[in-house]
Amino acid sequence: MTEPIISVQNVSVRFHRSRRHRSVRDLIFKGQSGVRAGEFFGLRHISFDVQPGEAIGVVGRNGQGKSTLLKTIAGVLIPDEGRVVVNGGVAPLIEITGGFVGDLTVRDNIYLAAGLHGMSKKEIAASFDEIVEFAEIEDFVDTPYKHLSSGMKVRVAFSVVSRLDEPILLVDEVLAVGDRAFREKCFERIDEMLSNGRTLFMVSHSEANLTRFCSRGLYLREGQLILDGPIQDVVDQYFSDSGDEAALRRRHERRMRRMRKLGLLSDDDEEDDEEDGLRTVV
Numbered sequence: 089m090t091e092p093i094i095s096v097q098n099v100s101v102r103f104h105r106s107r108r109h110r111s112v113r114d115l116i117f118k119g120q121s122g123v124r125a126g127e128f129f130g131l132r133h134i135s136f137d138v139q140p141g142e143a144i145g146v147v148g149r150n151g152q153g154k155s156t157l158l159k160t161i162a163g164v165l166i167p168d169e170g171r172v173v174v175n176g177g178v179a180p181l182i183e184i185t186g187g188f189v190g191d192l193t194v195r196d197n198i199y200l201a202a203g204l205h206g207m208s209k210k211e212i213a214a215s216f217d218e219i220v221e222f223a224e225i226e227d228f229v230d231t232p233y234k235h236l237s238s239g240m241k242v243r244v245a246f247s248v249v250s251r252l253d254e255p256i257l258l259v260d261e262v263l264a265v266g267d268r269a270f271r272e273k274c275f276e277r278i279d280e281m282l283s284n285g286r287t288l289f290m291v292s293h294s295e296a297n298l299t300r301f302c303s304r305g306l307y308l309r310e311g312q313l314i315l316d317g318p319i320q321d322v323v324d325q326y327f328s329d330s331g332d333e334a335a336l337r338r339r340h341e342r343r344m345r346r347m348r349k350l351g352l353l354s355d356d357d358e359e360d361d362e363e364d365g366l367r368t369v370v
């Protein structure tokens with residue numbers, strides 16, 4: 089087996105319910121494990137390795153630590169305990185507003201975001217038209233970023249980040265705000281990146297997207313990794329644990345079967361449901 093591209097060893101992240109930042113006292117006593125009053129584990133004793141080229145889907149109900157895990161891999165969050173080793177650059181499609189400055193124009197933001205991720209001015213200039221064209225924001229390049237719609241912001245972010253020549257791609261569910269046609273373009277871009285040997289980490293609540301892109305799944309509950317296995321096993325376990333979501337899925341499948349019977353849907357349209365957006369963050 090080759091060296092893992094990502095190694096997460098016994099990682100814990102603690103959050104405080106009412107405080108954004110830890111106090112000096114907390115930092116001094118940081119070595120202690122366990123939580124103090126008001127604290128809780130965002131991630132708790134998580135361990136796994138990822139081989140280059142693997143595509144991993146992260147599942148779990150709201151607030152169970154999925155984004156926190158992606159942020160520790162992106163290096164945005166430093167774990168309180170344990171170690172995250174990432175052997176390669178990361179293209180983080182997470183927290184869309186993160187790398188962008190509202191008062192700067194779209195043009196300046198493209199240069200800024202791509203530059204922050206190590207692209208030279210020359211490289212950005214060479215890719216600029218393609219980035220704008222992919223995002224379909226030709227008429228808005230000189231508009232302040234803050235005046236874009238949320239869908240347009242996601243387009244710009246995805247277009248820039250997916251252009252980065254990094255071996256690891258992190259995708260949170262931000263693409264949910266994009267429209268169907270743009271989502272499909274993004275999915276095709278992700279397919280291309282995977283076929284070029286990229287390693288993918290994707291957070292999604294959509295079985296269709298998880299099984300389309302990922303071969304392995306990680307299931308988080310209350311910050312703990314409760315299952316690491318083939319994506320279909322992980323998805324099945326997740327849906328069968330979440331009673332409401334399983335019911336929703338069955339209802340959706342019944343509706344699809346009915347529509348297919350009536351000739352209103354081809355097999356290819358099957359996955360087109362509200363859930364199939366991803367959440368992207370830069």
Ligand SMILES: Nc1ncnc2c1ncn2[C@@H]1O[C@H](COP(=O)(O)OP(=O)(O)OP(=O)(O)O)[C@@H](O)[C@H]1O
Pocket residue numbers: 103104105107108129130148149150151152153154155156157
């Ligand atoms: N910076 C922070 N400070 C305090 N608590 C936080 C912080 N970031 C996340 N949390 C909390 O940690 C828990 C896990 O959050 P996280 O965003 O990782 O969940 P998630 O699984 O991605 O959820 P969702 O599906 O709703 O996006 C939640 O209870 C959240 O409120």
